[in-house]
Amino acid sequence: MKKRLLIVLLCLLLAVSACGKTEIRPAADEPAAKADAQTLSFETADLNGNAVSSEELFSSHKITMVNVMTTWCRYCIQELPELQELSEAYAEKDCAIVGILYDGTDDALLETGRSLMEQAGASYTVLQPWDGMEAQIPVQAFPTTFFVNSAGEIVGETILGAELARYTAQLDTLLAQTAE
Amino acid sequence: MADLKTHRRKRKAVQGLWALLTNAHLSGFVTGQIYSGPLKRFCVPGMNCYACPGALGACPIGALQAMITGRKPRFAFYVLGWLALLGVLVGRFICGWLCPFGLVQELLYMIPTPKLTVPKALDKRLRYLKYGFLLVFVLLLPTILRDEFGLSVPYFCKWICPVGMLEGGVPLALLDRGIRGAAHALYAWKLAILIFVLLLSVFIHRPFCKYVCPLGAFYALFQKISVLRMEVDTDACIQCGACARICRMQVDPAKTPNSAECIRCGACIHACPRNALKFRAAGKGTSGAERRTT
Structure with missing residues (x-):
């Protein structure tokens, strides 16, 4: 009886061990574009309902910094004014800052997102979630920031936490690499 | 036991x-x-x-x-x-x-x-x-x-x-x-x-x-009012102190069986030479001998 119980429990354990998800590749020491670099492709809308296609979005800038946030994440919201400044400063270097409201899954949350952006004085594009987003961009800690080149490939280092200095360092490094 | x-x-x-x-x-x-x-x-x-x-x-x-x-x-x-x-x-x-x-x-x-x-x-x-x-x-x-x-x-x-x-x-x-x-x-x-x-x-x-x-x-906060409780059979207890000695949370179960510091591990129950300590569900009639329950 006891042995059987143990076996049942072990089977339960195995059954419950779900598979993990793919990660955004944090390629810290590797050069920008590799043969197997992860390419992002999606269709969604921004917070104001304007349609956004990933191809159009990424191809129109040398580097796009994608900042993943939620409505409840204090550190994400607190860095919004700085991100707005960053967005303005790097616009002339052909870089864009784009946000993703990771928990913007209903109208109320989208409205919250809009009002937070307004309250923070930030006006850069913020994207709504799309079907398959969590598989393409699995994020479990916020804010998470990654960088995309004009071909839609994820490049550079994925940064966890609101670290402005690291954002600018990455942007400068990646810009220098695209110039080569 | x-x-x-x-x-x-x-x-x-x-x-x-x-x-x-x-x-x-x-x-x-x-x-x-x-x-x-x-x-x-x-x-x-x-x-x-x-x-x-x-x-x-x-x-x-x-x-x-x-x-x-x-x-x-x-x-x-x-x-x-x-x-x-x-x-x-x-x-x-x-x-x-x-x-x-x-x-x-x-x-x-x-x-x-x-x-x-x-x-x-x-x-x-x-x-x-x-x-x-x-x-x-x-x-x-x-x-x-x-x-x-x-x-x-x-x-x-x-x-x-x-x-x-x-x-x-x-x-x-x-x-x-x-x-x-x-x-x-x-x-x-x-x-x-x-x-x-x-x-x-x-x-x-x-x-x-x-x-x-x-x-x-x-x-x-719920320890003293929970359904699960510990009871001391005061007739059986000989005040030997074995329960208090075995308790690693420094509770004296014979005195305060439902102390807020007790994690109800049950060690004292098994240390008692007279079976005087028991887990009970409140409401289940415990007839006969006097019980201490605080």
Whole structure:
């Protein structure tokens, strides 16, 4: 009886061990574009309902910094004014800052997102979630920031936490690499 | 009367199996990805970090703070209700049988070293600290300290909790380069607390449970009114003190069988030479001999 119980429990354990998800590749020491670099492709809308296609979005800038946030994440919201400044400063270097409201899954949350952006004085594009987003961009800690080149490939280092200095360092490094 | 050694083994087995069962998302320890499926919205009864890569459920203390720190602070009805239900049913039995961090401390205490006795007067006072941690870090600070956007953070999780550090902070930093990169002064502080608690646990039995745990403090509030209770058969008791001597929480079960400091491990029941101590469900008639129940 006891042995059987143990076996049942072990089977339960195995059954419950779900598979993990793919990660955004944090390629810290590797050069920008590799043969197997992860390419992002999606269709969604921004917070104001304007349609956004990933191809159009990424191809129109040398580097796009994608900042993943939620409505409840204090550190994400607190860095919004700085991100707005960053967005303005790097616009002339052909870089864009784009946000993703990771928990913007209903109208109320989208409205919250809009009002937070307004309250923070930030006006850069913020994207709504799309079907398959969590598989393409699995994020479990916020804010998470990654960088995309004009071909839609994820490049550079994925940064966890609101670290402005690291954002600018990455942007400068990646810009220098695209110039080569 | 069952052997004390057998009882200890059985309890360890329950603790161990429960810890495994509630952290069975084993792939998380390989990928560094936390389980985020439907089970995660339920709280486990003991201290177990949501961010543990293996965790299938949420931490009740984490969940409490999460509900409080939302933009519209909601009285955390669901979580408090669930915890109150558990408390009213079994009190701190959960501490003794279903808490993985209690298990960790007990395993460390098994390391054969001389053990420290905290002076009684100091120990008594320090036991009140955990209510302070519950009130201030879990309930008050997340409620009161909000930024201009109305947002707050879970202060107990952020500044204090060694459980989250052991189960989440350390594994995730080992598995995930991104999280490693975000580890600075706060991580160092939390790591220091964790190492301190783990070291202390070698010399003092369950120091976190005695002095810090806000969940234990919460369940302790229900200890005297819970359905599960301990009773002393005062006719059978010969006041030999065996129960008090065996108790590692420094409770005297013959005097205060339902003390707020008792984690209901049951060791005293098996140490009693006269079978005078028993677990009972309140309401189940105990006829005949006089019972002491406070």
